[in-house]
Amino acid sequence: MLTLICQGSSFALHKMATGLRKGAKLNYKLMNEQGISLDTKDNSDNNDDQVAEDTRKDSVFSPVKSKAQKSNASSAEDDGKHSLPEEVDSDDQEIEKLQRELETLEKDEAKLKKIKQKEELRQKVVRKRDEVKALRDVRRVCIMGDSIIKHLPSIQGVSIFAFPGATIGKLSFLVDSRAVPLADFNFVIIHVGTNNIANGHSLQHMSSDFANLVASIRKFNKDIAIIVSSILPRPVDHSHTKSTVQQFNFHSQDYLASELNFKFIRSYRPFCFRGDIKRFLFAKRDGGLHLNSEGSNRLRFFFLRVISTLT
Template sequence: MATANKRNTKRQDYKKMHEGIELDVEVFDNSIKHEPVITTNTSGGASLEPEDTQMSHNKETHENGDLATSKEEDEEMRLIEQAIEAADAEKQEILKTRKKEELRAQLRRKQLEVKQLKEEDCHKIRKVLIVGDSIVKHLPHIEGDTNLSFRGATIGKLQHLFDQKVISLTNVEFLILHVGTNNISNNWSVRDMQSILTNLLAIVRKKSK
């Protein structure tokens, strides 16, 4: 009887011991899952935070860092775009200034060409020959003009002078004839004067070639 009680007691002790081991293991596992993390607070002391709280804090810090980085990149892009716009505006201003200088130079060249043409016209001497009776000698002298006056000259006389090359048309650009006054004073008819004047002009054209 005493032996049976002793065995029962041993069994109960073994059971308690086994249950105690399992309890210790379970408590140990739970302590691992909820093991506090030691951090330093702002006052410099140590504090304990659960691991999931630290992970949440780290995630929030990371997100804040990403947000700050994104804002910095946006600001940098904005500054670059402003710099590009400023450079483009400066380029357009330079091109406009160059265009103005080119136009001014072109205007100066055109003005110089016009001035030279005007000077050429002013200095160009036109060779003009004036032939006629005594009235021609009273004409004022003009540079480049030559007056040949023949006292009492009629249309027929001038025709003879041109035909005999007494009057030369070499290097003459313009010819002015003043004749017919003496024919009228000699009672020539208009019809006769017209006929002989036509012959005079024909000779002049022939000699001027």
């Protein structure tokens, strides 16, 4: 009996399942006719395939790019193509700006160099003017006369012009002939007259010649200071010229110096002692016509003392 019941139950279940299958088929058929798709397996498979394909496309290992990526890349290339000329234009503008600035600086530099050069030259001119002025202010002395000063030892900064045998008149002629460049000096010491005494010229004659000599000197240099050295007594003719020598020296000191505006110096003093001549200061070979070496040194020393006081 149990067997029959089990068989009956199996049959019933089988029949129920068969009915369910038939019903499902019928529903599926009706839904297809109405356009409703129930193929979930196929859609799922398709969706899975799409996701897998997108995943492969997005992978860094995939050589294939999406349309969006291709679009972005193309846009970036286009941006690069457009930005490059802009950068080049910007560089050109900056170069042009720097070039203009450089040209401006070079012009400023040239101007400043000229200003500096002018200032340096101005300073040099000022210094040179001071140097020239100092040289002009320095004592520029010359000594001119007859053979008595021929062997005079040199004096630093002093020029000596000796004319053997010269008289006062002859020296005046030499000055007029510009044998002495008087324009180069601001002091002149004159030592002349011994030959006038030897030739027997009178005091009046000698005074007149001296006035002419002073005028000739000032004609070439009106600002020159004139210093007149006294006539020296000489052993060779002292016995008959002593009086004339003394008279002319005193006349020059007391009268001519004031009238002709010169300074008289008593250079005879180193050569006399109590009215007598110091014969040892004169040359023996010519009988005392000229000074010997010691006598020339004494006269030089006397002139040197006078020059040191000149201002």
